[in-house]
Amino acid sequence: MSKNIFDKADVILLGAGCANLSLAARANELIDYEFTIIDPGIYTAQNHIWGFWRMPWLANTKPISRKCWYKWKIISENKSIIHSTEVFPYTAINRNDWTDDCKKKAINNDIKFKDKFTKKYKSQIIDSRPPKVPINNMLQHFVGHEIQTEKDVFDDTTAVLMDFRCDQSLGMHFIYFLPFQSVKHLLNLHCLAQKKRLLNFMIMQLKLILMK
Ligand SMILES: Cc1cc2nc3c(=O)[nH]c(=O)nc-3n(C[C@H](O)[C@H](O)[C@H](O)COP(=O)(O)OP(=O)(O)OC[C@H]3O[C@@H](n4cnc5c(N)ncnc54)[C@H](O)[C@@H]3O)c2cc1C
Numbered sequence: 001m002s003k004n005i006f007d008k009a010d011v012i013l014l015g016a017g018c019a020n021l022s023l024a025a026r027a028n029e030l031i032d033y034e035f036t037i038i039d040p041g042i043y044t045a046q047n048h049i050w051g052f053w054r055m056p057w058l059a060n061t062k063p064i065s066r067k068c069w070y071k072w073k074i075i076s077e078n079k080s081i082i083h084s085t086e087v088f089p090y091t092a093i094n095r096n097d098w099t100d101d102c103k104k105k106a107i108n109n110d111i112k113f114k115d116k117f118t119k120k121y122k123s124q125i126i127d128s129r130p131p132k133v134p135i136n137n138m139l140q141h142f143v144g145h146e147i148q149t150e151k152d153v154f155d156d157t158t159a160v161l162m163d164f165r166c167d168q169s170l171g172m173h174f175i176y177f178l179p180f181q182s183v184k185h186l187l188n189l190h191c192l193a194q195k196k197r198l199l200n201f202m203i204m205q206l207k208l209i210l211m212k
Helices: 019-024 058-066 095-108 198-211
Strands: 009-014 034-039 051-052 067-069 072-077 080-084 092-094 112-114 124-127 139-148 156-164 172-183 185-195
Touching: 019 034, 019 124, 034 156, 051 058, 051 072, 051 080, 058 092, 058 095, 067 172, 072 112, 092 095, 092 198, 185 198
Parallel strands: 009 034, 009 124, 034 112, 072 156
Antiparallel strands: 051 092, 067 092, 072 080, 139 185, 156 172, 172 185
16 A cells, blocks of 8 residues: 555554553544554553642543542651642542543544554554563562541541551562542552562551551
8 A cells, every 4th residue: 555645644552551542542632643552452450549740731630530639748757748739739540540531532533443463564653562671670569458447537638658667678668548538548558679579578568557
């Protein structure tokens, strides 16, 4: 097939994750390009919370956000600091809510979804497949639970982004606590370390915190 200069530029998006779906959802703003998303659909990520500051370019996350906080806290053994904003709140969304919302918009934008690469002619390629992680790289490990308490025990106006009052023996380790309501919360443990055997250690730590 031959192409002429009036044809739209053909762009292949490899991987239907956050990056390429976010682009495809806004393809109507890029009228000179024709996008095709290629994803075999065999790598399924668990649903989880994404947290970020809602800057002006992320205003479109507002309708699907679960909650936002205008104050957030960092806690160490001997100090606690609260930061605040009036304009760019810390926001939580469910990963799947965002990707589903983007997929709907992408379909409205006539983006094609395919499970393998079959184009014969040259296309531009945006490759968002996750890179292989080199051995001994520092990794961020997460273990989390949504919990519900019987009584109002937490202040739901302040997100706790890092609470270092936990075991630091296997890496930099902190608790991430998002109070969605005064009785409903996400409790997450994050650890920056090389070791994969951390998972059991982190599950134990989470159990210990929940028992307190
Ligand atoms: C538990 C957890 C919590 C997180 N929390 C936050 C947070 O709070 N804030 C934040 O900013 N970020 C967070 N992140 C990071 C965030 O998920 C990533 O930054 C984001 O998903 C990266 O987007 P991406 O499109 O580059 O990759 P991904 O979203 O990983 O997408 C890559 C896509 O490539 C596809 N793929 C893989 N192999 C192939 C192949 N061979 N051919 C075609 N397609 C392929 C996969 O199916 C996948 O859909 C978190 C991540 C995790 C796991």
